Amino acid sequence: DQQVKQNSPSLSVQEGRISILNCDYTNSMFDYFLWYKKYPAEGPTFLISISSIKDKNEDGRFTVFLNKSAKHLSLHIVPSQPGDSAVYFCAASALFAGNTPLVFGKGTRLSVIA
Amino acid sequence: DTGVSQDPRHKITKRGQNVTFRCDPISEHNRLYWYRQTLGQGPEFLTYFQNEAQLEKSRLLSDRFSAERPKGSFSTLEIQRTEQGDSAMYLCASSPRGQGTSYNSPLHFGNGTRLTVT
Numbered sequence: 001d002q003q004v005k006q007n008s009p010s011l012s013v014q015e016g017r018i019s020i021l022n023c024d025y026t027n028s029m030f031d032y033f034l035w036y037k038k039y040p041a042e043g044p045t046f047l048i049s050i051s052s053i054k055d056k057n058e059d060g061r062f063t064v065f066l067n068k069s070a071k072h073l074s075l076h077i078v079p080s081q082p083g084d085s086a087v088y089f090c091a092a093s094a095l096f097a098g099n100t101p102l103v104f105g106k107g108t109r110l111s112v113i114a
Numbered sequence: 115d116t117g118v119s120q121d122p123r124h125k126i127t128k129r130g131q132n133v134t135f136r137c138d139p140i141s142e143h144n145r146l147y148w149y150r151q152t153l154g155q156g157p158e159f160l161t162y163f164q165n166e167a168q169l170e171k172s173r174l175l176s177d178r179f180s181a182e183r184p185k186g187s188f189s190t191l192e193i194q195r196t197e198q199g200d201s202a203m204y205l206c207a208s209s210p211r212g213q214g215t216s217y218n219s220p221l222h223f224g225n226g227t228r229l230t231v232t
Binding site: 004006034036041042043044045046049089091101102103104105106107 | 156159221225
């Protein structure tokens with residue numbers, strides 16, 4: 001039973017355009033969400049997070065949107081750059097329900113084409 | 115800040131052998147996590163420590179797996195009688211969660227130990 005779902009295994013985007021990566025979750029107790037980026041042969045690197053009291057968090061080219069009623073979040077990268085090519089993982093936790101360990105989706109491989 | 119360090123980076127072993135991995139977290143982090151990642155999957159939680167106390171274990175952690183963090187610093191993950199299904203990337207992560215720190219501190223991952231059981 002997957003609690004965090006990333007339904008697109010891969011995404012290709014032209015350099016300079018917007019990349020939109022999507023994530024759905026099923027556990028209504030989740031209140032803290034993160035995106036991680038992973039390059040080959042490296043561990044995941046934290047990118048951006050959002051708590052359930054917000055619906056948007058922005059950090060430079062990266063913006064995360066949270067729609068609690070739809071149990072959906074998305075990561076927008078604009079403008080996309082070739083160095084953004086990586087696997088992106090969505091993760092979630094229930095902090096106020098006991099600080100549960102992060103649950104990860106299966107990831108989306110983003111390819112930014114120059 | 116040297117980051118989270120894991121050793122070895124790669125391990126090839128024969129089925130039935132025991133293996134041990136080491137993780138050195140970021141020095142001021144009191145929480146340490148072990149995750150496992152197989153091909154096409156995201157990281158799956160195995161266990162975590164706050165200081166030397168092991169606070170939670172996943173159902174994925176069979177009795178062939180044991181983790182320790184004896185002095186609240188580095189941690190080891192041992193797999194006894196390895197099986198081919200144990201082949202995976204084993205990731206360690208740490209965070210500064212605890213009193214006086216932000217509740218929403220993200221995990222910092224190491225580069226993992228890739229285990230291949232033949």
